[in-house]
Amino acid sequence: MVMEQEAARVSELPGGPLAVSTAGLTKRFGDRTVVDDVALAIPAGSVCGFVGPNGAGKTTTIRMLLGLVRPTAGSGTILGGSLAEPATYLPKVGALIESPAFYPQLSGRENLKALARLGRLPLTAVDPVLERSGLLARAGDRYRSYSLGMKQRLGIAAAMLGGPELLILDEPNNGLDPAGIVEMRGLIKSFADDGITVLVSSHLIAEIEQICDFIVMIRAGRLVHQGSVAELRASQQAEFVIAPEHDADRDQLAGLLRQAGYAVTRGQAEEALFVEAPGVGAADLNRFAARNGITVRQLAERTRSLERAFFALTGTTSADVLDGQEMGAIR
C-alpha cells in the first residue's frame, strides 16, 4: 500500500507525464542488495542518461524494467503499464541490453525477422530499421561476420522494430569507433526528435552530457540524483581557474585562499589552481590576490562538468570509480 502511494506520488510529479516511474524498487540476490529502494521518475519524451559506477545496479535496474529480473520489492509504471505485468507495456518498448546478442549463423535481416515474427510484427518492418541504423547494405551477411560496431547497430535496429515509445539502450557506444559514437549520438537525437523516450545507460559521462536532457545517477544500488541536466548544471557552484604570474607564488596564493575559506585544488598542469568560491566574482579574486601582493596571470570562471557533479553527488573521486581509466569514463 505504501509502495502504491509512493508510486502515485512519483507519477504526479510536475513537468508532464512520466514514461517510467518506480517506487521502492529493490533487488536482492541472496544477502546482497543490488538495487535498493530506487524511485525513478523519467519524463516522457526525454533522453535520460542513466549513470553510475561499476556495479552500481544500472543493468539490474534495466533488467527489472524489462521484466527479465523479478524485483524483490517495489512497484512501478512504464508507459502506463504495471511493472508487475511486463506484457502490458513491452510491446511499446525497444531495448538493447548490454552487448547485442543474435544468432551468429543467421544474417542480420533473418535475425530481425525472427524477432519480428515473435513480436507479431509485419516483416516489412525489418528493412526500414536496418536502413535507419545504416546496415541495409550488409543485412544479408551473417551476423558472425559483422564488426563490433555493426553488431551494435543491429542491436539498435532490433530495438527500433515495431516503432517503440520507449527505447532502453544499455551502453550503446560499446565497441564503436569515434565516428560510430558520433553517428550513435545523431541516431539517439533523432529518436528524441521522433518523440521517443530514450533511457540510455553509459559509462561515458561526457557522452551523456551531450545527448541527454535528463539524468539519473545511482551508486551502490541507491538513487543519488535525478533531474534535468540543465538544473543539475545550474545547481553546481562556479569554479575559478587562477594562475599567478610567478610559479613561486602559487603555494602562497593557495594557502591564502584556503585561509579565506575557499576550497582549492591543483590543476593537472600544476601551474593553475582551481578555486570553489561561492558568491564571489572573478574581480573579487583578482583583488584578493593583488591585495596580498600576487599578480595574476590567468583568471577564468568555468562551469563544472556533469562528471564533476557526479563525483560531488556520489561522494566519490575519479580514482574511486575510474580504476585507472581515463577521466570521464565510469562504469
Add this chain to the structure above:
Amino acid sequence: MIWAAFASEWTKLRRPTLFFSTFLGLAAAASLFVILLFSQARAAGGIVTLHQLAQPDGLVVGVVRAATLLGVVAFGIAAAQVASEYSLGTLRQLLVRQPRRAVLLAGKMLGVITFLLLALCFAAVVALLVAVAAAHGRGVPTSAWFTGTGFADLFRELGDLAIATIGYSVLGMALGQFVRSAVFAVIIGFAWLLAVENILMRIVPGTHYWLPGASILAVASGGAEGVNYGRGLLVGAVYVVVAIAAATAVFVRSDVTA
C-alpha cells in the same frame, strides 16, 4: 501467440548448417543401421536372419534398430536449441519481444519437436529407400513389405519412433533449460542415456521399469526386453509431463541474467 513463437523458432531452426546437418545426419545414421543390418543378416542365427528381413516389418526394422542413436541425436539437438539461448544471450531479446514466458517456451518446444519430427521423417524415407536397395543386393524378397500388413507395420513403427522422438526432444529441452549450457546439457544427456541407465539397470534390479531412457526406448522399439510397450508409454509420458511442468516453472520464475 504460440504460433508467433513457433514461427520465430523456425526462422532460427532452418538455418542451413543446422537444417542440413540434422536432416542429413539422422538420415545417414538410420541408413547406416539399415546397411549394417542387411550386410550382417544370415540365413540362420546372427542379429537378424534374411527370413526375418523378408517379413512385412522388414522394411522398417533397420530404422527401428537405430532408435537409440536417433533418440540421442534428437535429445542433443533439442537440449542445445534451448541452452544456446542462454549462452548466446539471445533469450533476453526474445523475452522483450514475448514476455509471456510460458508462451515463448511452448512455441519453442513445438518448433523444435516439429523440426526433429520432420528430420526423422526424412531419415526414415532415405533409410527405407536404402533398405529396398539393400534387400535387392542381398536377395531378400520384398513382396511382403508392400502389403497391407507391411504398410500397417511401417506406419505403426514409424509412429512409435515419432512418439519416442517427442519424448527425447522434451527431455532434452528440459535439461537444456535447467543447465543453461548447450555443451553441458549434451554431455549430461548422452552420458545418462548411453551409460548411466545401462549401469543402473545392471546393478539395481528392476530399475529398467522406471528409467526415462529405457521407457522411451521401449516405445520406439514397440516394446523391449523387460519393459513392454504400454508400460514404456505410461512411464515415458509421466517423465515428459513432469519435464514440461518443471521446465515451465523454472523458466517462468527464474531471473534472466545471461
